Amino acid sequence: MDKTKVLEKYLPPDAAPLISRWIDYFKCEFKISRSRNSKFGDYRPPFQGKGHRISVNHNLNPYAFLVTTVHEFAHLHTWNQHQHKVRPHGNEWKLNFKAMMQPFFEKNVFPPDITHAITAYLNNPGASSCSDLNLYRTLRAYDVVKESVTTVEKLPLNVLFKLKDGRVFRKGEQLRKRFRCTEVSTKRIYLFSPVAEVEWIKD
Structure with a gap:
């Protein structure tokens, strides 16, 4: 099946073509993963003959799936530039995340509250997207409501x-x-x- 068509099942449709191009451009193995309680996504750098690998949980809402995907691609891009010489969520990663998020802001892919939450935490050098509760709560507002949870x-x-x-x-x-x-x-x-x-x- 066409990669973009598969991604449209998980991402906002306007975002799928660019993510598909990133997968090809960075020669990345992109996996839609089972649900993991400890993390939404994961990036693994090249190792023992394997290339870049990214996985994102299948059960995220489309906006959370996109934010997580860009988060992991920013890790990949930062690794290409610096390897292990910088902190995982340091300024180099933040600059890449912000730049790689820009095309989706320009396409108005996100609702205003998510755009605001992303911008707010990127302007705070002490925050990482994994632990930023405001961003997490804003993304969760778009989840399908589960009455028992x-x-x-x-x-x-x-x-x-x-x-x-x-x-x-x-x-x-x-x-x-x-x-x-x-x-x-x-x-x-x-x-x-x-x-x-x-x-x-x-x-």
Whole structure:
């Protein structure tokens, strides 16, 4: 099947042709991956005869899929320029991300709130897109609503919630950016991101 047609299933249609050209230009193996809780996408540099490899989770909404894809291509471009001599989300990567996002801004691919969120975090040298909660929340607003799923920050204090693997926790107080939660069966303490997706166990 034509690469652009496949990408149109996951990306905003106006974005698919350019991403298709990037895959060819950078000679990149581009994989649409299973869902991963720990990350939306991944970039692997050339190694042992393998070329550039990018993977992006299949279940992201089109805007999140595009932001993640450009994020990973910016890593690829930065590696081509500097190899391992710069920080993964350092200024070199930020400049490439911003430049590679520009064609999609010009095509008005994103709604205004996402454009604003991307611009805001790129103007903040201390933020990376992996940890920028404002950008994450803005992108999540375009997800298909799943009634059984919520985020830790939306839960009341002291209620129980469950992870996909079945483990049950009680929500505790917020410590700086994360929530201190107790696993019910082991009494061990874990720190949860405010935007971690969980299932609320209601009485």
